Amino acid sequence: MSYLELENVSKAYGASVVIPGVDLTIEPGEFVCLVGPSGSGKSTLLRMIAGLEPISGGTIRVAGDDISNADPSDRDMAMVFQSYALYPHMSVADNITFALRMRGIEPAVIAERLAQALKMLKLEGLENRKPKDLSGGQRQRVAMGRCIVRQPKLFLFDEPLSNLDAKLRSQTRHQIRHLHDELKATSIFVTHDQVEAMTMADRIALLNFGEIQQIGSPEELYLRPRNRFTAGFLGSPEMNFFSGRLELGAGLRFQGPALMDLPASEGRRALVAARCQPGQAVDLGVRPEHLLLADAETPGTLPLKVQTVEWLGAEAYAFGTVQGQEIGLRLPSDRAQTVTLPHPGEVLHLTMQPDSWHLFDAEAGVNLSLADH
Amino acid sequence: MRHAMKKRFHPGNLVAWGYALLILGPMVWILSNSFKRQIDILMGTSFAPMTLVNYKQLLFSRQSDFLENLANSGIVAVISTVIVLAIATLAAFTIVRLQPPKWAVWLLLGWALVFHMLPTLTFVGSWYVMYSNAGLHGTYTALILTQVVHNLPTTLFLMVGFIMAIPNELVQAARLDGCSYGQVFARIVLPLSFGGMAAAGALAFISAWSDFAIALNLSSRHTMTAPVAIATFAQEHEVRYGAMAAASVVSMIPALVLILFGQRYVIRGLMAGAVK
Numbered sequence: 001m002s003y004l005e006l007e008n009v010s011k012a013y014g015a016s017v018v019i020p021g022v023d024l025t026i027e028p029g030e031f032v033c034l035v036g037p038s039g040s041g042k043s044t045l046l047r048m049i050a051g052l053e054p055i056s057g058g059t060i061r062v063a064g065d066d067i068s069n070a071d072p073s074d075r076d077m078a079m080v081f082q083s084y085a086l087y088p089h090m091s092v093a094d095n096i097t098f099a100l101r102m103r104g105i106e107p108a109v110i111a112e113r114l115a116q117a118l119k120m121l122k123l124e125g126l127e128n129r130k131p132k133d134l135s136g137g138q139r140q141r142v143a144m145g146r147c148i149v150r151q152p153k154l155f156l157f158d159e160p161l162s163n164l165d166a167k168l169r170s171q172t173r174h175q176i177r178h179l180h181d182e183l184k185a186t187s188i189f190v191t192h193d194q195v196e197a198m199t200m201a202d203r204i205a206l207l208n209f210g211e212i213q214q215i216g217s218p219e220e221l222y223l224r225p226r227n228r229f230t231a232g233f234l235g236s237p238e239m240n241f242f243s244g245r246l247e248l249g250a251g252l253r254f255q256g257p258a259l260m261d262l263p264a265s266e267g268r269r270a271l272v273a274a275r276c277q278p279g280q281a282v283d284l285g286v287r288p289e290h291l292l293l294a295d296a297e298t299p300g301t302l303p304l305k306v307q308t309v310e311w312l313g314a315e316a317y318a319f320g321t322v323q324g325q326e327i328g329l330r331l332p333s334d335r336a337q338t339v340t341l342p343h344p345g346e347v348l349h350l351t352m353q354p355d356s357w358h359l360f361d362a363e364a365g366v367n368l369s370l371a372d373h
Numbered sequence: 374m375r376h377a378m379k380k381r382f383h384p385g386n387l388v389a390w391g392y393a394l395l396i397l398g399p400m401v402w403i404l405s406n407s408f409k410r411q412i413d414i415l416m417g418t419s420f421a422p423m424t425l426v427n428y429k430q431l432l433f434s435r436q437s438d439f440l441e442n443l444a445n446s447g448i449v450a451v452i453s454t455v456i457v458l459a460i461a462t463l464a465a466f467t468i469v470r471l472q473p474p475k476w477a478v479w480l481l482l483g484w485a486l487v488f489h490m491l492p493t494l495t496f497v498g499s500w501y502v503m504y505s506n507a508g509l510h511g512t513y514t515a516l517i518l519t520q521v522v523h524n525l526p527t528t529l530f531l532m533v534g535f536i537m538a539i540p541n542e543l544v545q546a547a548r549l550d551g552c553s554y555g556q557v558f559a560r561i562v563l564p565l566s567f568g569g570m571a572a573a574g575a576l577a578f579i580s581a582w583s584d585f586a587i588a589l590n591l592s593s594r595h596t597m598t599a600p601v602a603i604a605t606f607a608q609e610h611e612v613r614y615g616a617m618a619a620a621s622v623v624s625m626i627p628a629l630v631l632i633l634f635g636q637r638y639v640i641r642g643l644m645a646g647a648v649k
Contacts, residue, residue, distance in 0.1 A: 099550035
């Protein structure tokens, strides 16, 4: 097990800077997901760690050794590619053992590790097949096997699930996490899919424009986003945002599409009061599951005219538009788990769960309702 | 039914048949001439009694060196093809995957293209002088080296295409698996480009086998290749049409055999990259 340290690692193609400088430490045995929209530099960062892309500045250390300029063949890292990159002219067994044979490991050891990997990945009986005779899921497992047998310092995954169908993807997700728990290998997993990141990662590093927006556990990023980007990126349907001004009085109120009450505990109110000016321009963010239905139209609620209703079986969402922006809320279910669905055109009156809303600085996007900033 | 009718009268078929006729016509004519007596050929008789005399004279007569000429063609074509393939495959891998400076690639491929566009005869004079000065005129070395130079541009272009069709991720995976670039070439790229090499090799072989201009000027009596020998059948006082036809048919056979056996690879190789 190894740990990885990135110190001010940067990448530029000529004048265009893709990654201005990333600091990141990954602990031994940790599973870290690099998440971000396309073009955020997450794949580039992974390829720089692997040595497939030269770095423009900074230091990469594995277990304390500086490998910033080491050849990829000397880095002892294993990678699962998006396309799996199985060698088409080799059988499953040859694919899995290729790296071991290249390193001149004893045939007996190779055979043992191959048997282990085949068993672990349920690939027994397929060892003589060529990749073209395998299904997508089997190919994915062979690619995993290729990494496992090497017992490398670091596992790298470059969106390895994006070529699988939805059902297989969730199965494989569990499998990868299960394998990780068994092997305790330090892993970096690149994905643009927040569900993959939320379900598999010990920690998520969220990237945008080559900068880490926030790094922390999935709960931390979801419940305590440091900025508007993080808040908007994680969660599906995504967080609702309203632009407006903050009113600091006896209670917290938000003058947006309507005058809305911000139900808050004493601590939260004090925190916001300390960090914000009265009348300050802010963005209010509330997740769909933190919006509540008020029984009647009262001052401080937000009217929402329902346009569409999505019933997903276990849960249901209603969507409507307020001042040109789509707002979604999760509809409450009763004790029997049944949901009373509103009709399109119906007007719902919304309030918020106490302390579950966020206030973001209108310009910098910083979360003003968090203490640790 | 309508579909079948439509298919039958497709104008594209007409073009294809016309094209086939254009190629097959002369071949059938040569084939029929090779089985005719000289007098029937000169009289323009369409249906003449069949004779094997042309073939007997060509292959078994003491005055004929044609088997030797065929062997010369074989030596030159096989060895030059092997050398061309080795150089072109290594060069293509270097160009495509080792990221040499862009200007170097442009210079090399640009030169290859220009060289390929100029008629071979432009260079033959210079080659003649060069080999004569080096004492290599009329040797296999001269013929083979010249065929290598002549066929390298096309083969290089083809091999660049084939190697580009091998996903870069395979190269990267092999690098992470501990391969040096040399090992990547030997273990991954080479086995995966056999199809492309078969295609490019077949074309290089046929080009060297059927070359006339180079061999005419650089070969001697001992190293004379089949196409040059065929030309010698047309002499000042007599054109030996029958012998020429028979020699043409015989010299066509290796290329035909190669195409028949290698067709699968050639077609697959030439289509690789074009169609996913």
